[in-house]
Amino acid sequence: MSVKLTVNGVTSDLEVDPAMPLLWVIRDHLLLTGTKFGCGMALCGACTVHIDGVATRSCVLPVSAAQGKQVTTIEGLATPAAKAVQSAWIALDVPQCGYCQSGQIMSASALLTGNPKPSDADIDGAMAGNICRCATYVRIRHAIHEAAAGLPAATMAHG
Amino acid sequence: MYFRHFEHAAPSPAAATELTRRQFLKVTGVAGTGLTLGLLVPGVAAAAGGGAPIGSFAMPFVHIAPDNTVTVICKHLEAGQGVWTGLPAIVAEELDAAWSQMRVVNAPAQVPQYGNLAMGGQIQLTGGSTAVANSWQQLREAGATARAMLVRAAAKTWKVPANDITVSEGVVSHGKRTATFGQLAHAAAQQPVPAQVQLKDPANFRIIGNDKLPRLDSRAKSTGKQQFGIDVRLPGMMTAVVMRPPRFGGKVTSFDASKAKAVAGVVDVVQIPRGVAVVGRDMWSAKQGREALQVTWDESGAEKRGTDALMKEYRAMGAGKEAVTVTKSGDADAALAQAGKRVEGEFEFPYLAHAPMEPLTAVCRLSPDACEVWAGSQFQTVDQANIAAAVGLKPAQVSINTLAAGGTFGRRATPDSDYLSEVASIAKATGGKYPVRLIWTREDDVTGGRYRPMNYHRVAAALGKDGKVAWRQRIVGQSIVGGTAFAAMMIKDGVDPTAVGGSAAEQYDLTDVHVSWTEAKVGVPVLWWRSVENTHMAYSKEVIIDELAQAAGQDPVAFRLALLQKHPRHVGALKLVAEKAGWDKPFAGGAGRGRGVAVHESFGTVVAQVAEVTVTGDKITVDRVVCAVDCGVAVTPDVIRAQMQSAIGYGLSAALMGKITLTDGHVDQTNFHQYQVLRMPDMPRLIEVHIVPSANAPSGVGEPGLPPIAPAVANAVRAATGVRLRTLPFDLAAARRA
Numbered sequence: 034m035s036v037k038l039t040v041n042g043v044t045s046d047l048e049v050d051p052a053m054p055l056l057w058v059i060r061d062h063l064l065l066t067g068t069k070f071g072c073g074m075a076l077c078g079a080c081t082v083h084i085d086g087v088a089t090r091s092c093v094l095p096v097s098a099a100q101g102k103q104v105t106t107i108e109g110l111a112t113p114a115a116k117a118v119q120s121a122w123i124a125l126d127v128p129q130c131g132y133c134q135s136g137q138i139m140s141a142s143a144l145l146t147g148n149p150k151p152s153d154a155d156i157d158g159a160m161a162g163n164i165c166r167c168a169t170y171v172r173i174r175h176a177i178h179e180a181a182a183g184l185p186a187a188t189m190a191h192g
Numbered sequence: 193m194y195f196r197h198f199e200h201a202a203p204s205p206a207a208a209t210e211l212t213r214r215q216f217l218k219v220t221g222v223a224g225t226g227l228t229l230g231l232l233v234p235g236v237a238a239a240a241g242g243g244a245p246i247g248s249f250a251m252p253f254v255h256i257a258p259d260n261t262v263t264v265i266c267k268h269l270e271a272g273q274g275v276w277t278g279l280p281a282i283v284a285e286e287l288d289a290a291w292s293q294m295r296v297v298n299a300p301a302q303v304p305q306y307g308n309l310a311m312g313g314q315i316q317l318t319g320g321s322t323a324v325a326n327s328w329q330q331l332r333e334a335g336a337t338a339r340a341m342l343v344r345a346a347a348k349t350w351k352v353p354a355n356d357i358t359v360s361e362g363v364v365s366h367g368k369r370t371a372t373f374g375q376l377a378h379a380a381a382q383q384p385v386p387a388q389v390q391l392k393d394p395a396n397f398r399i400i401g402n403d404k405l406p407r408l409d410s411r412a413k414s415t416g417k418q419q420f421g422i423d424v425r426l427p428g429m430m431t432a433v434v435m436r437p438p439r440f441g442g443k444v445t446s447f448d449a450s451k452a453k454a455v456a457g458v459v460d461v462v463q464i465p466r467g468v469a470v471v472g473r474d475m476w477s478a479k480q481g482r483e484a485l486q487v488t489w490d491e492s493g494a495e496k497r498g499t500d501a502l503m504k505e506y507r508a509m510g511a512g513k514e515a516v517t518v519t520k521s522g523d524a525d526a527a528l529a530q531a532g533k534r535v536e537g538e539f540e541f542p543y544l545a546h547a548p549m550e551p552l553t554a555v556c557r558l559s560p561d562a563c564e565v566w567a568g569s570q571f572q573t574v575d576q577a578n579i580a581a582a583v584g585l586k587p588a589q590v591s592i593n594t595l596a597a598g599g600t601f602g603r604r605a606t607p608d609s610d611y612l613s614e615v616a617s618i619a620k621a622t623g624g625k626y627p628v629r630l631i632w633t634r635e636d637d638v639t640g641g642r643y644r645p646m647n648y649h650r651v652a653a654a655l656g657k658d659g660k661v662a663w664r665q666r667i668v669g670q671s672i673v674g675g676t677a678f679a680a681m682m683i684k685d686g687v688d689p690t691a692v693g694g695s696a697a698e699q700y701d702l703t704d705v706h707v708s709w710t711e712a713k714v715g716v717p718v719l720w721w722r723s724v725e726n727t728h729m730a731y732s733k734e735v736i737i738d739e740l741a742q743a744a745g746q747d748p749v750a751f752r753l754a755l756l757q758k759h760p761r762h763v764g765a766l767k768l769v770a771e772k773a774g775w776d777k778p779f780a781g782g783a784g785r786g787r788g789v790a791v792h793e794s795f796g797t798v799v800a801q802v803a804e805v806t807v808t809g810d811k812i813t814v815d816r817v818v819c820a821v822d823c824g825v826a827v828t829p830d831v832i833r834a835q836m837q838s839a840i841g842y843g844l845s846a847a848l849m850g851k852i853t854l855t856d857g858h859v860d861q862t863n864f865h866q867y868q869v870l871r872m873p874d875m876p877r878l879i880e881v882h883i884v885p886s887a888n889a890p891s892g893v894g895e896p897g898l899p900p901i902a903p904a905v906a907n908a909v910r911a912a913t914g915v916r917l918r919t920l921p922f923d924l925a926a927a928r929r930a
Contacts, residue, residue, distance in 0.1 A: 053476045066425075073633055073635075130270075132548075171841075
C-alpha cells in the first residue's frame with residue numbers, strides 16, 4: 034500500500050504498511066537514522082520528531098497519521114531555536130553516549146519555539162518524557178537556559 | 193568489570209614480545225597488499241575505515257595524515273564515558289598537537305596490540321573503569337614516539353640538530369622555518385622508531401588537565417550524525433528479532449512458523465540456540481512476525497521462583513552457618529559481645545536492569561571463511577571467540593567493527609556475548625545469504641536478565657570503649673563470574689570478588705572483622721552493573737558507619753576521619769567534600785530537610801559525596817549533591833565532572849525507583865512504565881564536582897561516582913526523618929512502618 038509522506042521538506046511515495054510506526058518508516062525506509070528507537074511505547078522520547086512543529090513520539094504513531102503533515106527529524110532541524118539548542122549542546126558538551134540526544138534536542142527545540150524563556154518547571158514539564166540513562170539532565174537544563182539566553186524573547190511559535 | 197583480579201594473569205615480557213613479532217609479521221603482510229604502502233612502520237594497524245592514506249605516518253595508536261589531521265586509534269569502547277576525548281588528550285599532550293587537529297577512530301579487534309593492559313594485555317575489553325588507567329603510559333609513549341619521529345624528519349630535511357627544533361600546537365619549528373605535522377608525516381614515517389622516548393614533565397601539561405577541553409564527539413551526537421550499531425545498513429540487509437524463553441533456562445520444544453511467515457515482509461524463521469529468530473525486510477515486519485510466531489517451550493530446567501520467595505531464602509541463608517570467609521581478622525564476635533554502642537541492620541537489594549538507551553543491536557555478514565560484525569562491542573576478544581564458535585570459524589576469521597554504543601553500564605560485556613552470539617547464529621542458520629541486523633526491543637532488554645544480582649546483607653557493628661570498630665557482615669547473593677570463562681581467573685578460595693569486594697574491612701581501619709559470603713544458586717542470569725559489587729557493598733557499609741557515628745554522638749565526617757588514618761586518599765576526598773559542602777556550618781534545614789555523607793573507593797578512585805534532601809510526606813527530593821573525587825591526574829576534568837554527574841544520576845535512579853522483580857520465574861517489568869528510571873524532574877538541580885589535586889597515575893571515573901550516592905541520600909533522609917532505609921529502592925512509607 035502506498036503512503037505519501039513529507040519529511041524534512043521532501044515528499045516520498047512509499048510502499049509500506051500504513052500501520053507501520055513513523056519511526057520505522059523514517060529509519061528503515063527513508064534511511065534517516067538520527068531518530069532513535071528506545072522503547073516502542075512513547076515512554077522514553079528517543080524517537081521524538083516534529084510534526085507540524087509539535088514534538089511527537091514517532092514510535093507509536095502510524096505512518097498513515099503523518100500523511101499530509103510536515104515531519105521534521107534531527108537531520109532537518111533549521112529553526113533559530115533548534116540551531117541555538119544544538120550550539121548550546123555542543124558548547125556545554127551535553128552528550129555522553131549520545132543515543133537519546135536527538136530526541137532531547139527535538140523536545141528542547143520545540144519547547145523553545147513555543148516558550149523562548151522557559152522556567153525550570155517548564156523544562157521539567159517539557160523534558161520529563163525524554164529519558165537519558167547517562168543522566169545528562171543537569172547539562173540539558175543548563176543548555177536549554179543557554180540557548181534561551183541567546184534567543185529573542187519574541188520568537189514566533191513554529192517560527 | 194573488575195581489574196585488580198586480573199593482574200596475576202599478565203603475560204611475561206618474553207611472551208608479549210613474541211606475540212608482537214607475530215602480529216608484526218601478520219600486519220606487514222597486510223601492508224604488502226598495497227593498502228598501506230609507504231607505511232612500513234612496525235605494527236601498522238588496519239584501522240577502521242581501511243587504513244591510512246598514502247603519505248601518512250601510521251603507528252598502532254597514532255596516524256598523521258597529509259591533511260594534517262592526527263587520528264588516535266582507540267582500543268576502548270566509547271559508551272559515553274569519554275574515552276574518545278580522554279585517550280586522544282593523552283596522545284595530543286605528548287605530541288604537542290593542536291586539539292583542533294585531533295580525530296579518533298576505533299581500533300580493530302586485535303590482541304595483543306589492543307589488549308587491555310590492566311587485564312594482562314591478552315584480552316581487548318572495556319570495563320572496570322580501566323580505559324585511561326591502562327592507556328596512560330602506552331599513549332604517552334605513543335605520542336612522544338610520534339613527536340620524536342616528526343622532529344627527526346624535520347631535522348633531516350632542514351639539516352639542523354634535532355635538539356634545536358621545537359614543537360607547539362601542531363607546528364614543528366626551527367628559527368623561522370616551520371612545518372605542519374601533515375607536511376612531515378611522510379618523512380616521519382621513514383625514520384627509525386626510537387627505542388626510548390622522553391615523556392613530558394607534568395608541570396608542562398597544557399592539554400591534560402585542561403579544564404574545558406571540548407569532547408570530540410559532541411557535534412556528531414548533537415546533530416544525529418553519530419553512527420551506532422542500530423544505524424548500520426548494508427546492501428540487502430535484513431532485520432531479525434528473537435523470541436526467547438518466557439522463563440530463564442527454558443528451551444524450545446517446537447515452533448510453528450506458518451502464521452509468522454504469512455506476515456508481509458517476513459523472509460525467514462529459524463531456530464537458534466537461544467530461541468527462535470524471525471527475519472524480516474525491516475524491523476516492523478520482523479516484529480509483527482514474532483507476534484504471530486507460536487513456540488512451545490520446555491521449562492523443565494527453568495527458574496520458576498519469584499523474588500519474594502528468593503529473598504525469603506536469602507534471609508534464611510543469611511542467618512545460617514554455611515558461608516565462605518571473605519575477610520577475617522581479630523575476633524569480631526567477642527568484640528561485638530563486649531562493645532557498648534552496637535548497630536545492626538538487614539539490607540535488601542533488588543535485581544536491576546542496565547537498560548542502556550540503545551537496546552542491544554548488532555549486524556553480521558557471514559561468508560564461508562569470514563564473519564564480520566558491527567556492534568558496540570565491549571569485550572572484543574571474548575566476542576570474537578564466541579562469534580567464531582557460533583558460526584564454526586576460527587576467532588581470527590571474525591572481524592569486529594566497534595561502533596559507539598548507546599550506553600552500556602556493563603550490559604555489553606557478557607562472558608557469553610549473548611546478543612553477538614545470537615546475531616552470528618542467525619547468520620549461520622540463514623546460510624549467510626544476506627547480512628542480518630539483530631535488534632532487541634526494550635521488552636527484550638528489560639526481561640532479558642543479566643541483571644545486577646539481588647543481594648541480602650546482614651551487618652552487626654559496634655564501637656568499643658577504645659574507639660575501635662568491630663564489624664561482622666554476611667552477604668547472600670549470586671556469583672557474577674561463576675560458571676563463566678572468567679571464573680578460573682577471578683574466583684579465589686571460593687570467593688567471587690565481584691560479589692563481595694569493597695567491604696568495610698578494606699575501606700576503614702578495623703581490627704575485629706568477619707565478612708562472609710553465601711552464594712545463592714539462582715537461574716536468573718546476572719552481570720556486572722555500573723560499579724558492580726560496590727553498588728550494594730558501599731551502601732550497607734556507609735549507612736552502618738553513619739549510624740555508628742550517631743550512636744556514638746559524633747559528627748559523621750569526624751567519625752569517619754578517625755577510622756581512615758591508613759587511607760589518606762579517603763581522607764583527602766572526605767575533607768574536600770566537607771569543605772565544599774559547608775559541613776562545618778549548621779545546615780539550613782527546616783522541616784523535612786537533611787544532609788548526609790558517604791565515601792567509597794572503587795576501581796582505584798575515591799569519591800566522597802554530601803547529599804542534601806527534602807522529605808515531603810513520603811517523597812524524597814535530592815536538592816543538591818557535592819562530590820569530591822580523587823582519580824589521580826585529572827586527564828580531562830570536564831569529562832570527570834560529567835561522569836560524576838552521570839553516576840550520581842544512574843545511582844539515584846536505582847536508589848529511588850529501580851527494581852526488577854519476578855513472579856513464578858516471570859519478570860514483572862517489561863518497559864519503562866514499569867521499570868522506572870530517573871527523569872529530568874528527579875535529577876538534583878545542583879551537582880558540584882570537585883577534583884582532588886593529585887600527581888598519581890590516573891584511575892577510572894566511569895563507575896566510582898556511583899557507590900556513595902545511595903548511602904549519602906539514605907543518611908540525609910535519616911537525618912531529616914529518623915527513618916532507616918534498609919531496602920532498596922527506597923520506600924519511605926514502608927520503612928516508617930518497619
